[in-house]
Amino acid sequence: MSKALQLRQKAGELLNAWQKAMELRDGTTDVEQRKAKNIEVETAKAAYDQIQVELRDAESMEAAQTAAAGEHARTQRSVVQPGPAGGELRDLNKIRQQYSMVRAMRMASQGKQLEGLEAEMFQEADREARAAGISLNGTIRIPNIMQPEQRADLAVGTNSAGGFTVATEIGQLINILEPQLVTRKLGATYLTGLQGNIQFPRNNGDVSSVWEGENTDNDASDVTFDTVTLSPKRLGSFVIIGKQLIAQSSVSIENLVRSRMNFSIAKAVDTAAINGSGSSNQPTGILNTSGIGSVAIGANGGVPTFANIVDLETAVAVANADMGRLAYLTTSGIRGKLKQTEKTSTSTAQFIWTDTMGPTGRQGELNGLNAFTSSLVPSTLTKGTASAICHAILFGNFEDLLIGQWAGLDLTLDNITLAGKAQIKLIINSWWDVAVRQPASFAAIKDAKLS
Template identity: 35%
Template sequence: MKKSAELKQERALKIKAQQDLTALATTETRALNTEEATAFRAVQIEIDDLTGQIEIAETAERNQRSLEGSQPTGFVPEGQQRQAEKPVFSLHRAIRSQMVNGDMKLEGPELEMHQRASKRGLALGIAVSGFAIETRATSQTVTGNSGADGGNLVATDLQSPIDFLRPEPLMKKLGAVYQSGLTGNLRYPKNAGGIVASWEGETDEVDSTANAYGYVDSIPKRLAVTVPISLQNLMQSSIDLEAYTAKEINAAIENAIDAAAVNGSGTGQPFGVLNVSGTNSVATGTDGSAPTWANIVDMETGIFVQNASAAKMSYIVNPQTRGKLKKTKHEAGDLGYIMDKSGEINGYPSVTSNHVPANLTKGTGTALSAAAFGDWTQLLINQWGYMDFSVDEFSRKKEGFVEITVNVFLDVLVKQPKAFSVIKGLITA
């Protein structure tokens, strides 16, 4: 009898074949024709049969493990130790399973992860090109799931690599809301208001009023990253090297999410807070102007006027603006600076990031900065389906590298632009 891992591999191939059968109909947004439907049902019969075989095989394997565990201690040869630990997901094992000349195949925790993620891909109508792993709200961390998403870099014989200097992750710190495990496009009905109560005389007729409703959509957008991994790194598969691989991939993805959330252009990527329409705009001079205390008050006032204030609101500035605010007093003769020693601006916390541009132009002004203030819980980070890993072992084989390309499907949505104030054209030099 075949092992459950082999049967699961066969079932995964059948599921992939079934996805291929539906791909054209999904692209053309139509139902399956008679031939496609017949083929689909035939493959489903095979999948159901394999599922039954897997259940039998897993039951037999569990019984075997139980029998082995019940043997007396003396039955185990001296010097041997039983391995009772449950296998955990290994990113490097999954990568090696995709290499043409490798001696490994997708099985165990890696296969189970792939199958779960593939089901989500099928619901989205997206075929998996390599192997897939699930995304969750915690998938950007590197310590969860017993190391499946990465782990702490613990030095063994190899010293920890020196990290690339990236902007500090922002959105989680600011309070943006993450939603994961999504399948279809999202539509958010939006109430623009309209119901009004009015004072009337005892027998006067009151005018009818009604809310005006619109909507905003959130649709998955592909975010891709290619990571070169040395063959030596991949084949050694030490815990710290594997953790570093996962950490670098996650850091690149989280960095791209933050950049889009702050300054996304809306072209091939989501609109960020600085560019989405409907925010409260605070003006600067014709050619830009230095930040003032009045600018800060105007940014806060705009949000309160729109009834969009919240208990937790924060500023986001770039390093240039941060430095300028810490050197600029409220007004002439005032001992206080716009940004105090704790980093607060008029009692509100601030974060600093190079994702906020410092290369804007206005009139004849150049190298100008932007800043934003608002309720960051009004910003959604939506995650669909899975992370799709494709392995290319040939393009850089002479250098001893394997390239891992990761595709994830995400969107950034500003639910209420009025909850944010934006200023552009700040002179910070």
């Protein structure tokens, strides 16, 4: 049995253990017991995250070794050499660097079959997709395990479209299309390499206890459960690339192309996690999840006060959900307003938002807790006569925000639509979903104004 297969089995066991720990935590109403169970949840999550790192490295190594035995070896690009244990990875980063999206695009645009490492990764992406229950149709397919070195340009003759980036040497390794989400910084539970629909049992009713007489029967108390389900939803995006660039075999095309795709995907996933409508094939974001706490400022909205910020924390606390990765999330406009708003009318330079920086990557502090901003938090909400000027402020345990990804990326080159402009449209499909495990873990203000 290969190391990667062993790690996949172990990852499944750890995911089950993590789910079980969350069920046990959510099944008790005792505050102290919930705190203890929350530690078990954190420990189980850390173990699952670690095995995912080990699995990705093992899969990358096996894919590279397979490539080295075939076409990859013929072109003398292998970095695997024999060792005492039968094979030793000399430099995993070099293996990742040797995959070239541009080389794959060039072959595909010329109607050629993929060769070498690009062909091997095409096959690996197919394997991942089949395991996830997803059908790929693209001419280029990139598996989730790949994190190759990336290069950049868009149009050689146009500086604003990439001309400045034409270089003569390989740049630093950056991850392939892995969204740097603000929700990740907030502590969202991020699940990759999923297969099929994933269900999380949820206890949605408390057990009641009643003092009884010495010889009387206990009152019946039924615990009720429902499920939270993650299922793959297709996210489509595209980028326009000059044909002149595809002809280049040197340096720097992938960094800019991939960073643009990365931004597009990250923006869409963040938007869905925060404010997805749940309709038109979108996931349901926190703000539109039924059952989250609500704090209203006024009939026509209003400028948020320190009391409103505390009320958000209270709304979560009274539901026994003030645990885990607690944080605030709002817009840059609200941050600016709160930086200039004192906590009370009698306070002296004690502003609601402070710029205390910490190792967690937070952007500030509200009510003694981490606070973040994102331009994707809505700022055009309506309340009463305040039309399209209200901002949202979120608070909660972001560990209960689930973000799932299935398989890798499915890319199709369209060299017909923009042929008259000597451009190629690169169409990208990926599969994601978002869900909130416990709505009571979050509370929101949807009528905050700047004045």
